[in-house]
Amino acid sequence: MRAVNSILIPFLICFIFSCEEEQQHERMVTCEQEDDYASLDNYKIDTLCTDSICIEYQSVWKELLMEQNNLTEQYFENHIELFQSRLQNWVQGISFRICYKVKINWAIAYVCDQFIIKIDKESTLFTSLPRDTYLSKDEIKYAVSKHAFSSDIIRLSNIETLQFDSLKHAIQYLINKANVNTMCSKRVFISESTGNLLLEAWGEYVNEYNSCIKGSLDLITGETYITDTNCFIIN
Numbered sequence: 001m002r003a004v005n006s007i008l009i010p011f012l013i014c015f016i017f018s019c020e021e022e023q024q025h026e027r028m029v030t031c032e033q034e035d036d037y038a039s040l041d042n043y044k045i046d047t048l049c050t051d052s053i054c055i056e057y058q059s060v061w062k063e064l065l066m067e068q069n070n071l072t073e074q075y076f077e078n079h080i081e082l083f084q085s086r087l088q089n090w091v092q093g094i095s096f097r098i099c100y101k102v103k104i105n106w107a108i109a110y111v112c113d114q115f116i117i118k119i120d121k122e123s124t125l126f127t128s129l130p131r132d133t134y135l136s137k138d139e140i141k142y143a144v145s146k147h148a149f150s151s152d153i154i155r156l157s158n159i160e161t162l163q164f165d166s167l168k169h170a171i172q173y174l175i176n177k178a179n180v181n182t183m184c185s186k187r188v189f190i191s192e193s194t195g196n197l198l199l200e201a202w203g204e205y206v207n208e209y210n211s212c213i214k215g216s217l218d219l220i221t222g223e224t225y226i227t228d229t230n231c232f233i234i235n
Contacts, residue, residue, distance in 0.1 A: 029203035029213060031184035036106075036167050039187035043099070043110045046084035053134070054085055057096040057117055060137050061153065064144065065113070069156040069195065079103055079160070083110075087117075092125065092149050094118040102190065105162050107197045107219055109188045115151035116143050125149065157195040162219045170199050174217045177224045183215065196220040204231055 048058070066076060085098040097114040117140065121132040126148040129139055143151040164170035167185060175183050183201040191198050197219045205211040215226035 027180070027208070028206040029180040029182050030206050031182060031203040033184040036185070037108060040101075040108065040110055043083075046086075048082055048098075049085045049087060051087075053117070054087060054096070057115075057140075058082075058085055058098060060140055061096065061098055061113060061115070063137065064141055065153055065156070068144075068153060069158060071156070071158050075158055075160065088114070091120070092116070092123050093120040095149065095151070102156065102197070104160060104197055104219075105165070106167055107162060107188045107199070109190050109197055111154050111190060113153045115140050115153065116149035119149070154190060155192065155195040156190065157197075157220060159196070159220050162197070163222045164219060167199075170217055170219060171201055173222070174199065174201055174215055174224060174226075177217075178213060178215050178226045180213060183213070188219075191218070194218070194220075210234065 048054070062076070065071065066073075079102055081101045081103065083099050083101060085096070088095045088097055094117050095114050096117045097112060099110065099112040102109045102111055116129075116135065118134050119126075119129055119131050123131065126143070126146065129135065129143060129148065135143070140151070143149065144153050162170075164173065171183060171185050175181075180203060183203045186200045186202055188197055188199055190196070199217045199219055200214070201216070202212055202214045205213065210231050212229055212231040213226065214229055215224060217224050
């Protein structure tokens with residue numbers, strides 16, 4: 001009986017590990033990794049508008065951003081880099097738009113905010129705001145709170161450190177959580193709900209038509225969000 005057991009035990013161990021290996025590699029993933037910051041190439045890097053109206057509302061934007069997110073001047077200087085701003089005339093009036101990068105350690109996200117600064121006198125929307133005059137800081141704050149005329153200033157966490165010391169370690173953590181052989185980073189973005197920086201990654205399942213895995217990793221908390229999805233929309 002001992003002899004039978006001594007034969008069966010190694011066999012069972014080999015069988016178990018063989019099954020685990022097969023299960024581990026049952027759905028293989030492939031992807032092509034671009035440069036670490038390739039996603040930033042998709043965004044326009046231009047100049048800051050320098051006329052008096054732009055300068056005034058850039059100052060208003062900075063004050064509201066810092067107040068809304070409890071940011072210090074030091075945090076702003078260390079982690080936010082301005083890239084472009086402009087005035088945008090449209091059917092409802094004039095909006096101020098500004099784009100910038102938020103950088104914490106190695107992670108960089110590109111962000112744009114905008115808000116109404118002058119409402120056309122013919123507009124019938126948000127009638128509590130004045131018409132045909134430049135808005136005050138308090139009026140803009142109200143417009144942002146109501147998302148009036150597409151006004152929005154991003155929610156931003158004031159955390160200054162990440163859980164992961166490199167992109168490589170962050171993507172490997174997400175791969176392990178997703179239980180796949182590989183994933184490729186796509187971009188870093190800011191969560192609308194928390195203001196934290198998130199890493200987005202993806203991969204395409206091998207030998208499965210139009211089948212991808214997508215995931216994101218909160219670089220502050222370590223939380224992951226992983227799902228299987230179509231790689232593209234079929235008409």
